[in-house]
Structure formats: C-alpha cells, structure tokens
Amino acid sequence: MKSFAVLILCCLLAGSVLACSRGPVGVEETAVFVDPNAVKGGAYGDLFFSADGFDFGIYDPMQDLLDHVSSNTTFSGQSCAFDGDDIYYFFNGFEVMANVIDGTERITAITVDDDTVKTPDGLYIGMPEAELAAILDTTPDVGGIYVTVDGTAQRNVTVQDGFVRAIAYVPAG
Numbered sequence: 314m315k316s317f318a319v320l321i322l323c324c325l326l327a328g329s330v331l332a333c334s335r336g337p338v339g340v341e342e343t344a345v346f347v348d349p350n351a352v353k354g355g356a357y358g359d360l361f362f363s364a365d366g367f368d369f370g371i372y373d374p375m376q377d378l379l380d381h382v383s384s385n386t387t388f389s390g391q392s393c394a395f396d397g398d399d400i401y402y403f404f405n406g407f408e409v410m411a412n413v414i415d416g417t418e419r420i421t422a423i424t425v426d427d428d429t430v431k432t433p434d435g436l437y438i439g440m441p442e443a444e445l446a447a448i449l450d451t452t453p454d455v456g457g458i459y460v461t462v463d464g465t466a467q468r469n470v471t472v473q474d475g476f477v478r479a480i481a482y483v484p485a486g
Contacts, residue, residue, distance in 0.1 A: 356372065356464045356465040357370035357371045357372070357463060357464045357465050357466035357482075358463030358464040358466070359434075359463050360461060360462075360463040360464070360466035360467070360468050360482060361433060361466075362407070362423045362432065362433070362482060363432075363433045364378075364381075364382045364404060364407065364430070365381060365382045366381075367381035367382055368433070369420060369423075370420065370423075370465075370466055370482065371420055371421065371422075371423070371465050371466040371482055371483070371484050371485075372414070372419050372420060372421070372465055372484070373419065373420050374417055374418065374419055374420075375400075375402070375409070375411040375418040375419060375420055376418065378402075378409065378420065379402070382404060383404075384402040384403060384404055385403045385404060385405065386402075386403045387400060387401060387402045387403065388400075388401055389401065392412055394412075394421075395412035395413070395414065395421070396413070397412065397413050398412075399411075399412060399421075400412065400418065403426075405429065405430075406425065406426055406427050406429040406430035407423060407424060407425050407426055407430055408423075408424050408426055409422065409423050409424075410422035410423075410424075421483070421484060422481065422482065422483050422484075423481065423482040424479075424480070424481045424482075425437070425438055425479070425480040425481070426438075432468075432480060434448060435448060436448065436470060436477065436480055437477065437480075438477055438478065438479070438480065439476055439477060440476065440477040441475060441476060441477075442472045442475050442476060442477070445459065445470060445472065445477055446459075449461065449470075453472060456471075457471060457472045457473060458470065458471050458472070459471075459472065462485045463485075464485065465484060465485055466482055466483070466484065466485055467482070467483050467484065467485040467486070468480070468481070468482050468483075469481050469483065
C-alpha cells in the first residue's frame with residue numbers, strides 16, 4: 314500500500330509540474346482563483362474529514378489540524394493555483410495540502426492514501442463500487458468518478474475495476 318501512495322504522490326507532483334509549465338492562456342501567472350467568502354471554516358457542509366476525533370475541511374486553518382493531529386512529515390513546492398508554495402503534510406493514511414490565503418495557511422486538499430482510514434460517511438480505499446453507490450445514492454460522473462459538492466468543498470471518489478481507488482477533497486469549483 315505504501316508503494317501505491319508513493320505512486321499517487323508522484324502522479325500528483327508530475328501533474329502539478331505539467332500544469333505549471335503550461336499556464337492558463339490570458340491569465341497572469343500569479344492569479345489566485347479563490348472566492349474570499351469561501352475562506353470561512355465549516356463552509357464545506359457535510360464534506361469534512363476526521364482524524365483522531367477532530368473534524369476539518371477545505372479552507373480550515375492548517376494550524377487547527379496540526380494542534381490536534383501530528384503530521385509525519387512535510388514538504389513544499391511552488392504552487393500553480395495559489396501565490397507561494399503548496400505545502401504538503403503527511404499523516405497516517407491521508408495527506409493534506411495547504412496554501413497561504415489572506416495571510417493564513419489553509420487546507421486546500423485532502424487525499425486518502427490507503428485503506429487504513431475511512432471518511433466520516435464510511436468511504437474507504439478498496440470499497441466495492443456497489444457499496445459506494447448505495448452510500449452516495451448516485452451514479453458516477455465521467456470516467457468512473459463520483460463527485461459530491463457541498464458548500465466550499467468537492468469530493469472526488471475514483472472507481473476502477475469495481476473498487477474505490479482514490480478519494481480526494483478539493484475546493485468546489
């Protein structure tokens with residue numbers, strides 16, 4: 314499972330580098346596409362994550378999470394979507410990306426790394442698609458991805474060969 318998590322991380326980093334190298338046409342490189350009204354803790358409705366009894370979600374202050382859950386390691390790299398760096402924090406079974414927005418380091422992505430953790434509504438890596446569809450009471454969007462949006466958050470659950478292979482929370486948009 315650790316090699317799978319490393320593979321996913323490498324793909325994310327490669328995607329970030331490719332996205333940065335192309336850049337959006339007609340948009341300044343330093344543009345930040347964040348609704349200032351969205352940067353309010355708890356505006357993600359039911360799409361939050363939980364670790365060690367602490368609930369958190371998209372745009373919550375990163376320090377609040379670090380005050381409750383210990384990070385194993387961290388690294389950073391230049392961001393394509395935000396001014397400054399993307400800061401990655403690794404925890405047992407999940408990782409969090411944060412960015413500085415309006416002077417505060419805020420959570421901008423949550424990714425489940427392996428089958429040792431579940432989302433608050435019971436989703437986990439390796440879950441059969443039939444079980445996932447019953448919980449979400451929906452069908453997948455394009456490419457076998459189940460997309461759920463609530464407030465400032467969007468959760469993408471990727472299914473491949475009949476099983477959940479990836480779970481990620483990102484800003485809605």
